[in-house]
Amino acid sequence: MKVSVVLCTYSMDAYDDFREAADSVLAQTHDDVELVVVVDGTEPVYERVRGEYGDRDGIVVHCNDENVGLLRSRNRGAELASGDVVAFIDDDAVADEAWVARLVDAYESHDAVAAGGKMVPAWVAGKPAYLPSEFYWLVGVTHRGFADGPGEVRNTFGSNISFRRDAFLDLDGFDPDIGGRKGDKNLQGGETELCARLGREYGQGVYYVPDAEVAHKVFEYRTDPMWLLNRAFWQGYSKRAMETLVPDSGDEESAFLGKLLFRFFPNRVKRAVTGPSATQALQAVALLVFTGVVGLGYVYGAWKW
Template structure:
């Protein structure tokens, strides 16, 4: 099974990180891989791609004429790809050597149409001691309570998700009107919307294999409390947006809240009483602070999305 991995880049400021992401794809244990690099409206990035990768037999290149954003760039990458499966990786991620092999194992053995894996943290500036694992999704990492193990989920993170390419193209890929900042507002959910359409059309969701691992670099600015609270606010806003745009897509958020307050908060309370520490106290407080920020974002979203 041939797998095409799409990575997009729009600035040379992130090029060293992209190179590490690309290297992690080209050194996979699976032996039939195509790396698709997409330059999003940057002549400098496009030229760098051709200087460095044009002669590589396992690399295909595409340059957008204009800066069109991540989702449309990914769609363009999927169109030029030649694999049976198209997978997506961010420019600040590093794939485990067995990542693609774990994806392929699910496709071949379970006849899946979409497979995703686990995002693990790569703390560039150290792990923030105040951040509870239940809210790791704020930094693009699979959170505690995401899933009980292998099995079907609504969607995984966009930096560790794949689709049978023919099905991805039949669905016209990602909806390019979703995602990114518009003025002061930040609607996220391109993967959510696409996977809702996938389930509606084909009756299947994304199969989650936690052994298909990708490390996400968490830079210093992403570990600041104010940045994380802002991120939580816009996550709540996006949940409301998805609730309106894709009504069938929001069940997992309610399930998460149920586990959070029905399982994780009581467990943390017991642990805090038995083995108190400053870190545990701060994380317990931040658990409610982040939940509140998500809630406020959702309420703000209700004023915008009706």
């Protein structure tokens, strides 16, 4: 089974991170991998990528005529790909060498139409003591409570997700307006919307493979409390917007909220009291604060949408 991995990039400042991402794809243990690089309208980046990777077998390099955004770039990469499966990874992530092989196993063993894996943190500036693992999703990392093990889920993160290419193209790929509806660039959820359509059309979700790991670099600015609070607010807004755009998209969030309030938070409080642990206490407080801010964003989204 041939797998095409689409990697989009656009900034010269991120080139070293892009190179690490690209090299991790080229180092996969699976023996039939194609790397499709889409440069989003930045000619100097394209020239550098083409000079370093353009003459190598199994690599496709393309530059958009102008900056069109991540989702359109991913769709273009899927069109250029030649694999049976098209997978996506971001330019600030690094794939485990067995990532593709483990995704392929999901297709071959479970007849999956889509498969994705686990995002693990690569703390560039150190892990913030106050950030509870239940809210790792704020920094693009698979959080505590996401899934109990392998099996079907609604969707995984966009930096570790794949589809049978014919199904992806049949669905017209990602909706490029997600992230820009009503002129609001803070709307997130391209993979949520696509996977909802996938479920309606094919009767399947994404097969989750926790051993198919991709490390996401968590840069220092993403551990700033104000950045995280802002992110939490707009994630709440996006969740409400997704419920409007995709009426069947909210079940997983509701289930997670139940775990958060009735299992994870009481457990953290108990450990903080019986420990006692200043870190556990801090994370218990942060869990409540982040939950409240997500809720405020959700309420704001209900008003806007």
